[in-house]
Every structure is written in C-alpha cells, then in structure tokens.
Amino acid sequence: xxxxxxxxxxxxxxxxxxxxxxxxxxxxxxxxxxxxxxxxxxxxxxxxxxxxxxxxxxxxxxxxxxxxxxxxxxxxxxxxxxxxxxxxxxxxxxxxxxxxxxxxxxxxxxxxxxxxxxxxxxxxxxxxxxxxxxxxxxxxxxxxxxxxxxxxxxxxxxxxxxxxxxxxxxxxxxxxxxxxxxxxxxxxxxxxxxxxxxxxxxxxxxxxxxxxxxxxxxxxxxxxxxxxxxxxxxxxxxxxxxxxxxxxxxxxxxxxxxxxxxxxxxxxxxxxxxxxxxxxxxxxxxxxxxxxxxxxxxxxxxxxxxxxxxxxxxxxxxxxxxxxxxxxxxx
Numbered sequence: 001x002x003x004x005x006x007x008x009x010x011x012x013x014x015x016x017x018x019x020x021x022x023x024x025x026x027x028x029x030x031x032x033x034x035x036x037x038x039x040x041x042x043x044x045x046x047x048x049x050x051x052x053x054x055x056x057x058x059x060x061x062x063x064x065x066x067x068x069x070x071x072x073x074x075x076x077x078x079x080x081x082x083x084x085x086x087x088x089x090x091x092x093x094x095x096x097x098x099x100x101x102x103x104x105x106x107x108x109x110x111x112x113x114x115x116x117x118x119x120x121x122x123x124x125x126x127x128x129x130x131x132x133x134x135x136x137x138x139x140x141x142x143x144x145x146x147x148x149x150x151x152x153x154x155x156x157x158x159x160x161x162x163x164x165x166x167x168x169x170x171x172x173x174x175x176x177x178x179x180x181x182x183x184x185x186x187x188x189x190x191x192x193x194x195x196x197x198x199x200x201x202x203x204x205x206x207x208x209x210x211x212x213x214x215x216x217x218x219x220x221x222x223x224x225x226x227x228x229x230x231x232x233x234x235x236x237x238x239x240x241x242x243x244x245x246x247x248x249x250x251x252x253x254x255x256x257x258x259x260x261x262x263x264x265x266x267x268x269x270x271x272x273x274x275x276x277x278x279x280x281x282x283x284x285x286x287x288x289x290x291x292x293x294x295x296x297x298x299x300x301x302x303x304x305x306x307x308x309x310x311x312x313x314x315x316x317x318x319x320x321x322x323x324x325x326x327x328x329x330x331x
Contacts, residue, residue, distance in 0.1 A: 024246035026272025046102035047213030054206030057243035062199030092181025094205025100174035107167030114273030123179035146299030
C-alpha cells in the first residue's frame, strides 16, 4: 500500500492536469481570434493558419512518440489502413471542425464561439442514436432541447448579443463535422498509441487545411511583414500549449482520473473562454449571451453526466479549438 503522501501527490497531479485542460483548451478560442483577426494588416488567413498549427504540432508530436512502444507491449502497426483512418478523422476534426472555427472567428467573438462549440456532445449524441449506437432517452432529450434553445437565443431577434447568422452556421457545421469524425473514429482502425495517433491526425488534418486554404486563394492575403507579434505569439501558443501540452495532460487524465471528472472540461471550457474573451479582448458579455451560455452548458452537462452504464455512448469529444481524440476513448 502506498503511503498517504503518494495519494496526496497523485491527487495534486490530477488537479494540475485538469486545470491545464480547463484553462488551455478554454483559451484556444481567444488565441484563434487573435490569430485570424479580420482588421487590415493583422492576423493570418484562417485555413493557412490552422494548417501551419497542426502540421508543426503533428510533426513534433509524432517524432517524439512514434519510437515508444504501446503500453501493453503489443505491436501497433502504422500501415496504410492506419494512415487512411487518421486522414479521414483528421480531415473531419481539423479541417471540417477547427478549420471552420477559424473562419467563423472572423465573424463571431471567441466567447460565443466556445459556447456554440460546446454543442459538440449534443450532436454526437444525435449521431450515435441515428446510427443505431444508442438511444436518446429523456435526459438526453432535455439536454438536446436546451442546447438548441441556447443556440437559437444567440441568433434570433435583434438587440445586443445577437450573433452573425453565417458565423453561427459555420460553427454549427464545425460542431457537426467534429462530432461525426469522433463517432466514426470509435470503430476506425486507428493506432492504439494515443499520442502517435494524434500526431498522425494533426499532420493529415493540417495538410488538408493548408491545401484548402491555398485552393481558396488565401495565399494572396498572406502579408507576413504586416502580421503583428501578438498573432505569431498566438500561433506559437496554439502549437505548444493548445495542440500539445494540454492534449498530453488530457491523455494522462484518461488513465489516472475518473472519467466523469475528466469530462467536466466539456462545460468548463466555454465558461473559461467567455471570461477570457471579456477580460482580455473586451468582448461584450450581454444578457443574451449569459442566458444562452447557461442554457447550452446546462444541456451539455445533462448529456455528458450520464449514469456510468451509459457513459460510453455519450462521452463528449474535445472541441475543435483543441485537437483530435485518443483512440481508446474518442469521447
């Protein structure tokens, strides 16, 4: 039996890792907003910026982890099937998910963006039910209704806090892409080593973002000399902390903390994003935004806090501001 000090140390590490996920993943929306700011002479094109972020982070993570054996000692092949699956998941999560978030943040502030992206578990629950992997019970149904009511509150009517409809549509599409990729990845032939898999998905998804950005003509709006230092700092932050450090902490939490505790990030991240956007970027936190945030987060909490016997079917996927999911959970 370990001494009490060891138990205390483990508990401290869990909370440090959990707050790392809370704060870093919650702050990625702010960093993306700074990176793709639409003002003249500022920021980088959204898809090219996302591509650079994930290609660099993926290459580094893959290089650092590919030589390590799987925890159980069994072979973990990285053949065409694994690369193909990583490409599909990476494109769904990082091009369809994060790429659309980056585009939408030229129209929608970082706080509301995180609140809308919090609907990812709601979409995942619907996809699981539609594909025959589960059913929408009463608790899930209430959560779904709350989520959609909250989103509707952000775009309906006039007055302060009303969001750009096109920006909201892009964010809902990003949530849907992320959810679909996460659900499909549960049965995909992905590598069993979570960090190796993540590096592969980031490289594939980042390449997809870069190609899409070049194909859409974003290269013509790249003026490196006009990009301010804060945009470069935001890109570095997203690579080092958003795409690597926080994800490593998350993977560690999956093996060292209770799953219900780990999944609390799904409704803490948007609260962190709203707070940081208000404090650091001066984003207006209106009554409409406050009500929508409470309603959406409440709906997500109902869905992700399912009884243990049903948790697997509704386990949330990390939001597009973060990175891809480990194969053994793919929330």
